[in-house]
Amino acid sequence: xxxxxxxxxxxxxxxxxxxxxxxxxxxxxxxxxxxxxxxxxxxxxxxxxxxxxxxxxxxxxxxxxxxxxxxxxxxxxxxxxxxxxxxxxxxxxxxxxxxxxxxxxxxxxxxxxxxxxxxxxxxxxxxxxxxxxxxxxxxxxxxxxxxxxxxxxxxxxxxxxxxxxxxxxxxxxxxxxxxxxxxxxxxxxxxxxxxxxxx
Numbered sequence: 001x002x003x004x005x006x007x008x009x010x011x012x013x014x015x016x017x018x019x020x021x022x023x024x025x026x027x028x029x030x031x032x033x034x035x036x037x038x039x040x041x042x043x044x045x046x047x048x049x050x051x052x053x054x055x056x057x058x059x060x061x062x063x064x065x066x067x068x069x070x071x072x073x074x075x076x077x078x079x080x081x082x083x084x085x086x087x088x089x090x091x092x093x094x095x096x097x098x099x100x101x102x103x104x105x106x107x108x109x110x111x112x113x114x115x116x117x118x119x120x121x122x123x124x125x126x127x128x129x130x131x132x133x134x135x136x137x138x139x140x141x142x143x144x145x146x147x148x149x150x151x152x153x154x155x156x157x158x159x160x161x162x163x164x165x166x167x168x169x170x171x172x173x174x175x176x177x178x179x180x181x182x183x184x185x186x187x188x189x190x191x192x193x194x195x196x197x198x199x
Contacts, residue, residue, distance in 0.1 A: 012079050014086060020055065021086040023071065023078045028085040030067045034097055034107070035059035063100060063107040063119070067093060088112050 074084040099106030108118035147154035159175035170181035
């Protein structure tokens with residue numbers, strides 16, 4: 001299931017050969033589904049302010065590809081940029097779907113940027129380490145942090161999460177079920193540096 005903002009925000013948009021191509025201002029993207037999809041346009045979704053076009057795929061064995069590029073890679077109007085991007089993806093992007101019917105499905109894609117991405121299916125509750133590859137090299141997930149942002153940090157395979165926001169620093173230990181920190185009151189809604197009120 002994929003959500004698209006309903007209306008002019010994603011215009012122009014076009015569909016071709018299993019791809020949906022869209023222009024988003026500074027970026028163009030194409031989203032491919034190996035299995036057939038259906039649309040539910042203008043859907044209302046709980047807690048979402050705007051209506052959405054929802055792209056569904058009911059298959060339990062599917063592969064999605066998201067290809068992106070800077071819009072200024074292509075000259076012309078947004079319509080012309082999108083057409084050029086779609087043409088390049090359909091000409092230079094290479095989908096390899098022959099392994100999707102295997103007992104352990106496998107899928108790969110040669111991107112327009114010259115990289116090959118390959119994935120092997122990882123059964124539920126099994127690790128993806130050693131099953132995802134970029135240019136035939138396994139993705140080193142062990143080197144990634146679980147969380148790495150200006151507000152939250154968590155090392156790979158660590159029970160410790162550190163949160164810093166609006167003058168509050170809290171350290172959660174999910175192994176010992178403890179919380180430590182300065183326990184300062186959070187910054188009030190709407191103040192500089194504080195949280196933005198939800199609508």
